[in-house]
Amino acid sequence: MFERILIWLQGYYIIRFDVNDIVQILNICNVSGIMLNSVKDEGDVYSARVNLKDFKNLEKACEKFGLTFDVKRKCGLRVFLDKCFAEKAFLAGAFLFAVLLFLASNISLEIKIKSVGDLMYISESEILQLAADCNIEKWRFIPLLDFDLAEEYIKTSSPYISFVGIARRGTEIVIEVKERKLLEAEEKPLPYGNIIAQCDGTIQNIFVLEGTALVETGQQVTAGQILISGERNGLPVPAEGIITAKVIYQGKAVVPFLQEKFYDTGLQANSLYLCWGNMAQLVIAGEADAPFEYFVSTDEKRKIEFLGYEMPFFLVQRTYTEQKVQQISLSYQEACDAAAELAYYQALSQLPLIGSEIVSKSLEISDNEAEAEAVVSIEVIRNFGIFKPHD
């Protein structure tokens, strides 16, 4: 079967031998490597098929031995194509067919909308309308359509769309759309739990939305105490409510009257190091240790380049500046002011960043022979209570 198809594809001649004895021809073909197919005895004549390649060899062989044959018919695909290509009408038709095929395969026959999940805020018809504004609709010549422009247009035209991708699949145009997640976040059910006190304080106001209040206005509470219980009529509920409380934050600072202060003497010493990353350093000049008891040091790094390439090691020049200690004596007022300021900032640093209102401040100063002590109390009203789910 395969052999027949192959012969048909190659093209063949049906030939007729008008001889009494075909055996001689067949033996010649066998010796000459000429392939003959379908050799039949048709009474007076013999017919056979020979492919185009072997036909010339057969002609030569028969000429050599004085044998003759007639070509009855030329067959096969190659022969058919040769005939066709010889016709101008066929060529024109083939060209027209190719052009029509190209055109037909480049016409949009369907517009399809694909979305990630169901469309909630915008309908398919609205998307199709937006696409149609950019000429993306049925019966359009696809190579002339600008998908990038259309994507941008659809995305900017609708506030509900966060992503648009337009792609071609054969004669189908697929518009992939992803909707923007609007702020209406999905409400997740809260777990069951209580609202507890964040720190010590006095309840100023309590407004229960869910659960049971266990404290009342004016009550002193400690950190961790349950303010609103996550339970109602014996059933667990997620406690919810707004609680404000008065909380006192304290800051404490001690400033001695006699203080030590460092100043520069002006003396300096330099050292030079060769460093290899942060791993190793080698002293090239100067001393490895600082020559002063009190000092500050500064480093200056210098990269080393060779032929424009930066080397993996570098030089560090370290400068030591000598410091001396000086005893300074503060007055009573200066020490108290410094202590008060430090205590105030310490107290202030404990306040929550938002949701607090300073109600009052107080300062207490005490002193002894050596130092002044300041205690600052800041009273604030703040949102109080955090949700703690049941274990």
Next chain:
Amino acid sequence: MEKFADLIVNTLELPSEILSDMPLLTLKGNQNVTIENYIKLVNFSDNNVSLLTGQGILNINGSNLQIACIYQGQIRLTGLINAIILEAENV
């Protein structure tokens, strides 16, 4: 020489038809026969095909016989095959 060929065939466990001049027949039912290793065609007609082989004359008798393909020592016959007779030389 034949003995030497037989020795090689036996030693290397080759198919015996490779080095010998024995004809190889492949018969598919009674409608298709392929003969390899023949020397020459002796007779061809509608009801008889005779081939000279190394073993003698091989006669294929039948009706509507035709050569489906003849090429380089191989011949395939189709038609209704009735008998295949080998007239061995040394008998």
